[in-house]
Amino acid sequence: EIVWTQSPGTLSLSPGDRATLSCRASQSVSSSYLAWYQQKPGQAPRLLISGASTRATGISDRFSGGGSGTDFTLTISEVEPEDIAVYYCQHYGSSPPYTFGQGTKLEIK
Amino acid sequence: QVQLQESGPGLVKPSQTLSLTCTVSGGSISSGSYYWSWIRQPAGKGLEWIGRIHSSGSTNYNPSLKSRVTISVDTSKNQFSLKLSSVTAADTAVYYCARTDVMPDLAWFDPWGQGTLVTVSS
Numbered sequence: 001e002i003v004w005t006q007s008p009g010t011l012s013l014s015p016g017d018r019a020t021l022s023c024r025a026s027q028s029v030s031s032s033y034l035a036w037y038q039q040k041p042g043q044a045p046r047l048l049i050s051g052a053s054t055r056a057t058g059i060s061d062r063f064s065g066g067g068s069g070t071d072f073t074l075t076i077s078e079v080e081p082e083d084i085a086v087y088y089c090q091h092y093g094s095s096p097p098y099t100f101g102q103g104t105k106l107e108i109k
Numbered sequence: 110q111v112q113l114q115e116s117g118p119g120l121v122k123p124s125q126t127l128s129l130t131c132t133v134s135g136g137s138i139s140s141g142s143y144y145w146s147w148i149r150q151p152a153g154k155g156l157e158w159i160g161r162i163h164s165s166g167s168t169n170y171n172p173s174l175k176s177r178v179t180i181s182v183d184t185s186k187n188q189f190s191l192k193l194s195s196v197t198a199a200d201t202a203v204y205y206c207a208r209t210d211v212m213p214d215l216a217w218f219d220p221w222g223q224g225t226l227v228t229v230s231s
Binding site for chain 1: 146155156157158160161169170171172173205209213214215216217218219220221222223224
């Protein structure tokens with residue numbers, strides 16, 4: 001079973017800073033079937049990115065995804081207060097059970 | 110635009126069965142193009158996939174919960190349901206329903222329901 005590890009656990013940034021969130025697999029995956037979700041306080045998760053780099057409908061172009069193999073990243077070019085959330089990665093494409101990374105909490109100073 | 114809405118009791122006694130329903134609107138659960146999943150999240154913790162169902166009735170469950178979980182579908186009502194038996198306090202969580210495509214390369218979770226909090230307590 002592949003284990004997905006997100007880092008850092010918490011990211012504290014100032015408005016306008018660049019955020020880089022990591023999602024790492026315990027072994028290489030042959031596909032870029034990687035999704036990122038944003039969960040704002042008190043809300044359900046929302047799809048941000050699929051296919052490692054494709055933004056979902058209505059998602060700001062400040063959000064971008066990349067990576068392959070074992071290392072994937074979510075980048076927020078200039079963080080805003082509205083980006084306060086926990087971000088989860090999830091690899092799909094394989095047979096269930098599906099698992100999520102443990103999440104990265106983004107705080108704004 | 111497809112929307113999902115969870116419903117069910119917010120309080121369940123220990124050892125009893127948790128029962129939730131997800132109502133799908135804006136699309137047909139019978140289309141055959143999607144799987145319908147349940148995911149839960151204890152307070153302050155991460156996301157745990159519980160299981161999924163296809164409109165054909167085919168199911169997959171998380172091995173960690175398989176012995177206690179039953180997911181069913183009612184195409185006439187455009188709903189699918191979750192039953193979790195023998196609950197304990199560890200099953201206290203927000204429960205979400207979500208949709209995935211049947212094609213593995215499109216199988217991300219989208220959309221999600223708003224979630225419903227279920228507390229297990231006497």
